Amino acid sequence: MGKADADGPGLPDLPPEWGRVVVPDDIAALADEAEQIRRELRRTAADQRRWRPPAAPVIVLIVAVLTTLAGLAAVTWPRASRTGPGATTPDPTPAQLTGRPLPALDLVDGGQSPVPLRGLLPVVVLLVDGCACPEQVAAAATAAPAGVTVVSVAAARPRAAPPGVRALADPAGGLRAFLHLPASQDGVTALLADRTGRITLVVPEVTSIADHHAELSRLAN
Template sequence: MGKADADGPGMPDLPPEWGRLVVPDDASALADEAEQLRHELRHRTSARHRRWRPPAGPVLVLVVAVVTAVVGLAVVTWPRAGRSPGPGVSTPNPAPAQLTGRPLPALDLVDVEQSPVALRGLLPAVVLLVDGCVCPGAVAEAAAMAPAGVNVVTVAGAHPRAAPTGTRVRALADPAGGLRAFLRLPASQRTVTALLADRSGRITLVLPELDSIADHHAELALLTG
């Protein structure tokens, strides 16, 4: 039979609101209370796990899909150093200043009889590309403004174009388009492309669209220096 131990000698004082604590002689008498306590602990543990359970099912699939899409978009749009342009993507034309100082290419053009003529054999020269525009007025002005000893050369496409009457202009053609490809400047139907090269073959001036050669009198004078 159990006895009240709360008043027994040597026992610590217990809170008065607990009342009298009775310790049974047989521990099996506490089996029901122990089972009830274990059940309550399991219930609390299970509730805590349910409260922190991560999202599952359609919600989790949606989250994964969104993250994958964002990562894929970042990879595609992220700029890559040294990436070369793909097919059909044009590269910028070099600025005329980038051509200045470079040597005139050693090209063979052709005359009216389709005989080869070395371009570098005509230096110093004012070269007018007339494959886009005949522009006889611009050609005649260049011939009149060029200093003595400077050749004025017109370069057409497949066949040389006749020079204006009364001018000393060497009319040549560039069937292969080598000079235009070197300049990488598009032909204009309104005016000519002009370049000046001194007697050493160095390009001193490039004019993608020539307005008036008279605006470049100083550069013309330097060709004979």
């Protein structure tokens, strides 16, 4: 037969909301209650297994698949639609180079000493890395007004130049790279810059320097 815990001497006080608690003399009397509690615990465990999140390997596989799909989309995306900071910029045309400042490049003379390009202003630069074209170089020297420097620029080392023309070289190819113009075997590339360093004319392939007499005359101003 059970007895009330809450009223028994020496037992700890129990919360009053529990009401009257009876402790049976025989623990077997609690078998039904224990079985009911076990059933509740098994039901709770089954519910937790039913809603268990995917295992770690499954999550890794899903992430890997999504990453692969994103990479394929980036590779196959039409490049023509790229207009942001990473978009390819077309090379400037000779007309677009007009008005830009002459680059601060160093050429070299016959002794491989550096010669600042901007120290030659105003200047007519004739790139002879594709064609020596001595007649065109001589004609430019004759047509240039007084006070304008005429320079022939070869690739590896200076080429022989007629009187009135300073022969230099551009081993690094910086000037040709700035112009974005290929060397031609049929003529020289001409670049004119005034005394402020502003480019006034770029001719990819000169046929006759006399065609640009007006631009040459303005260089002396």
